[in-house]
Amino acid sequence: MALTWRLMRPDDIDAVVDVARLSFPDHFEDRACFDNRLALYPRGCFVLTEAEGPARGYLIAYPWKADSAPPLNTVIEGLPGEPALIYLHDLALHPEARGGGVTGAIVERLAEQAAGDGWPAVALVAVNDAADFWRRHGFQDRASDALAEKLASYGPDARYMVRPL
Template sequence: MSMTSPRWRPMTAADLAAVNAIAAQVHVAFPEDPAIFAERLALYPAGCFVLDREPDGIGGYVVSHPWRIAEPPALDTLLGRLPAPASTYYIHDLALLPQGRGLGAGAAIVARLLRHAVAAGLSNISLVAVSGSVAFWRSQGFDVMETQALAPKLASYGADARYMVCTAETG
């Protein structure tokens, strides 16, 4: 096994079949229509990447975009357009196949997205942590934001879903 660092590259439309297959495997409890990923890629290609594990194919993906703080989009919902101005950089989904975990790939792409958020003029990055991923996100500098207004928005994401925010380092 090579010890090369994880290679994230920009997602293309040709990657969408693999992305949907990974989503179906990793997020069994949170199915989303293939149109969701296609729309996110079309709306904000600068926030969509795949973990390229040549010659084994794609081992994961991330989909992210500017959005509104404390207003996570409902699961399996088309956005239509991105807000302007945005008040957060939102990670819609980060998914890694089991063979892509434990290699630093998640931390590497989160660091890249934090830099991207700062470059885009956004002072924070947010997400909905699901399936027991809160500990991973805490290790990346995210904290749980709890407000009553968030409860209905999180309902579609499952009982353990937590909205989390990280302040982007601007210095």
Template sequence: MPWRPMTALDLNQVQSLADAIHVSHPEDPEVLAERQHLYPEGCFMLVEDERAIGYALTHPWRFAEPPPLNRLLGAVPSPATTYYIHDVALLPIARGKGYAAQLTDRLVAHSREAGFDNLSLVAVNKSQVFWEKAGFRVVAVPDLGPKLASYGPDAALMVRDAASL
């Protein structure tokens, strides 16, 4: 599998990928580095032919309270109530090859092993259809609308039971 654990040495490549892929959702280098530092077992690089073509940042969090974009977390909460998928980013050349589905399977397995009942994320950039195929469903949470709007006009909070599928 071309996904491998991310290390601190990968962060310059992660920043370059993030800047190229998430033009509408920029994040500072400190934010990306903190995610990798706080929960390295949830951070991955996608490498094909020795070239970084994607990355993923995930960590435990509080369900229905997605962290604001481009903000430091400070710490992983205890107790955490969800395994949160902060970002799965692939260059166009990596899309359509099954890499995101491979990673999703790995994240679901990790969430189960870590004892989480669910995984959650905020779908952006028309990714909701992909996440629905991966077993996620949109969940409505009262008063979350303004925070979701900061992620973009099509943002949707999604959840998946860790035991499903």
């Protein structure tokens, strides 16, 4: 069977944490962060699965402020009162699920959903030398003095990027 994207459910979180641990060893987030994001905005949480098997990848996104990124590995109390865009917090695949071109489908699904909901843009912080990947999906680097210190904590290659919708 082929891997397909579907909305995330609470029983997916253990597998999501496993994928995150493999994908982001230098930026790992606790289970509580994933539970928190799913509870805050389930519409922006997806998993890649084969039938009803465990998650082999995930995408988490939610409404947020422009030129801002929530702190890593932190539970947030709520979404901002006046969000300006959709923030793509995380996209990761299990190493065995990589290379099949499955990420483009979920990035486009998120962009179409966000545009349909009236959001003007999707933003993210690219890490692990992923900026070129995101550029291929319509994201553009955006300099932000307000984010400079926070981006430094993500590593020297971190880039704040925005895709207008």
